[in-house]
Amino acid sequence: MANSTVALRAYGDGLHLIIRPHLSISEVEAAIEQEITRMNRSLAGASVQIDLKSPTLKEEEIELLSSKLQQTYDLTVRGVEVADEPVSPPIAAAPTTHVISPTTDTRTSRDSEPSRIVAHTIRSGQTEEFPQGSLIIYGDVNSGSEVKAGGDIVVLGALRGSAYAGMNGRLSAVIIAMDLAPLKLQIGNYVNRLSVSQESRGYPEIARIGAEDVIIVEKFVKF
Amino acid sequence: MGKVIVVTSGKGGVGKTTSTANLGTALALLGKTVAVVDADVGLRNLDIVMGLESRIVYTSMDVIEKQCELSKALVRDRRVDGLMLLAASQKNNKDDIQPEQMKAICDKLRTTHDFVLVDSPAGIERGFSNASAGADEAIVVTTPDVSAIRDADRIIGLLQNARIEPINLVLNRFSPQLVGNGSMMDQADVLDILNIELIGVVPEDSGVITSTNRGIPLVYEDGSPGAQAYMRIARRLTGQRIPIHNFEQKGILNNILNWFTRKR
Ligand SMILES: Nc1ncnc2c1ncn2[C@@H]1O[C@H](COP(=O)(O)OP(=O)(O)OP(=O)(O)O)[C@@H](O)[C@H]1O
Ligand SMILES: [Mg+2]
Numbered sequence: 387m388a389n390s391t392v393a394l395r396a397y398g399d400g401l402h403l404i405i406r407p408h409l410s411i412s413e414v415e416a417a418i419e420q421e422i423t424r425m426n427r428s429l430a431g432a433s434v435q436i437d438l439k440s441p442t443l444k445e446e447e448i449e450l451l452s453s454k455l456q457q458t459y460d461l462t463v464r465g466v467e468v469a470d471e472p473v474s475p476p477i478a479a480a481p482t483t484h485v486i487s488p489t490t491d492t493r494t495s496r497d498s499e500p501s502r503i504v505a506h507t508i509r510s511g512q513t514e515e516f517p518q519g520s521l522i523i524y525g526d527v528n529s530g531s532e533v534k535a536g537g538d539i540v541v542l543g544a545l546r547g548s549a550y551a552g553m554n555g556r557l558s559a560v561i562i563a564m565d566l567a568p569l570k571l572q573i574g575n576y577v578n579r580l581s582v583s584q585e586s587r588g589y590p591e592i593a594r595i596g597a598e599d600v601i602i603v604e605k606f607v608k609f
Numbered sequence: 610m611g612k613v614i615v616v617t618s619g620k621g622g623v624g625k626t627t628s629t630a631n632l633g634t635a636l637a638l639l640g641k642t643v644a645v646v647d648a649d650v651g652l653r654n655l656d657i658v659m660g661l662e663s664r665i666v667y668t669s670m671d672v673i674e675k676q677c678e679l680s681k682a683l684v685r686d687r688r689v690d691g692l693m694l695l696a697a698s699q700k701n702n703k704d705d706i707q708p709e710q711m712k713a714i715c716d717k718l719r720t721t722h723d724f725v726l727v728d729s730p731a732g733i734e735r736g737f738s739n740a741s742a743g744a745d746e747a748i749v750v751t752t753p754d755v756s757a758i759r760d761a762d763r764i765i766g767l768l769q770n771a772r773i774e775p776i777n778l779v780l781n782r783f784s785p786q787l788v789g790n791g792s793m794m795d796q797a798d799v800l801d802i803l804n805i806e807l808i809g810v811v812p813e814d815s816g817v818i819t820s821t822n823r824g825i826p827l828v829y830e831d832g833s834p835g836a837q838a839y840m841r842i843a844r845r846l847t848g849q850r851i852p853i854h855n856f857e858q859k860g861i862l863n864n865i866l867n868w869f870t871r872k873r
């Protein structure tokens with residue numbers, strides 16, 4: 387995965403920045419920059435909790451890091467938590483790829499699933515659900531509405547509501563939208579509640595589970 | 610045979626009653642016969658906004674309970690020909706009326722009037738079902754803020770399910786200044802989300818409040834931007850093709866600034 391030294395994850399209570407031990411402050415900063423670039427979203431205005439896997443960073447360093455996050459990314463640190471798990475040796479940073487790990491995913495593949503086409507906009511309060519396979523929407527998914535699919539979700543419009551792909555557990559499911567500005571994304575049981583960037587980016591994006599077990603969003607170029 | 614148009618919004622306080630009163634009056638000023646119906650049972654105020662409060666004897670409830678004929682319950686507006694109000698009962702609540710009963714009233718009114726405008730209460734419950742039961746078409750009123758727009762979106766979905774069509778949008782309380790400095794959504798943003806036909810933009814106009822308090826709909830006194838906006842919408846309702854007025858022409862510099870501030 388991108389880098390295993392820091393990871394940005396979205397949990398039920400919001401964003402967490404997980405920092406692994408045995409890192410110098412400059413390594414941490416570089417890794418954060420890489421991780422945030424990889425998210426491909428503005429995190430402006432969001433708040434983050436720093437999870438330190440061991441107390442390797444000094445208090446002054448954490449403070450410095452907090453103000454840097456605030457200044458550079460407009461990210462507010464809402465707390466710092468130090469895990470007291472045994473200190474493990476450093477993990478080498480792996481090259482950046484978006485390969486989806488085949489691990490636990492034993493469900494049907496994309497080719498064997500049916501799909502349903504919905505030829506209209508899904509409006510606030512409406513739900514479109516297709517557990518058997520993928521959903522393709524010729525319209526928008528508006529704020530306050532919900533789309534759920536066993537497989538992929540493809541929105542040929544703006545996704546502003548919430549989308550839940552891979553609802554039967556197929557973790558290779560993806561969510562694609564011409565304009566991805568959702569309130570909530572879920573793939574399998576991974577949830578991403580980054581209510582950041584409700585602004586249109588002007589290009590299609592794809593959301594999927596990356597190797598760090600976090601939903602990543604990137605520019606959609608081709609399948 | 611006249612048209613029945615429900616004026617609705619989802620969110621409260623966005624200008625349904627103001628729009629019903631002004632569009633009803635404006636249509637009458639254009640020579641149409643109009644019945645405005647208050648469907649906000651228990652919280653009526655169309656009568657106040659139209660300045661007809663003191664003349665109400667019967668309400669739609671009395672008609673439903675067969676206490677009086679529909680024609681007797683209609684209050685004639687003496688300031689303009691062809692404008693009538695059917696008031697709502699203030700002492701009942703929304704569940705005391707069935708959708709079919711409202712539909713029956715609307716169907717009767719359409720035989721004698723060119724336009725029947727029904728002022729819907731806020732919400733998506735019974736009051737809304739009653740107000741929309743007899744409608745052929747809808748006017749959805751929204752203000753340019755996200756919560757009103759989300760509620761409008763919800764209502765549009767319900768109207769579409771009920772096969773009410775067309776659904777036209779009135780964007781109310783629009784402020785070019787606020788759009789200019791980037792703190793209000795512009796017309797295009799709103800339409801991008803709601804994706805229905807825009808029938809008019811009504812600017813924020815302090816005249817609305819004084820006109821409400823005096824019981825004289827704004828359109829009686831031309832000249833104010835709000836009155837002109839409602840007159841244009843009324844003309845569009847009668848089928849005239851009038852371009853949507855652009856309140857946002859603030860010069861190139863402003864547009865550029867706007868563009869930058871919106872990026873954030
Ligand atoms: N264009 C406008 N400019 C200024 N004030 C306005 C405008 N439109 C409406 N208002 C004000 O907003 C308030 C609410 O308007 P109105 O009663 O028409 O809304 P409503 O949608 O009918 O409300 P409810 O949901 O309670 O029935 C009133 O005080 C009215 O004067
Ligand atoms: Mg009202």
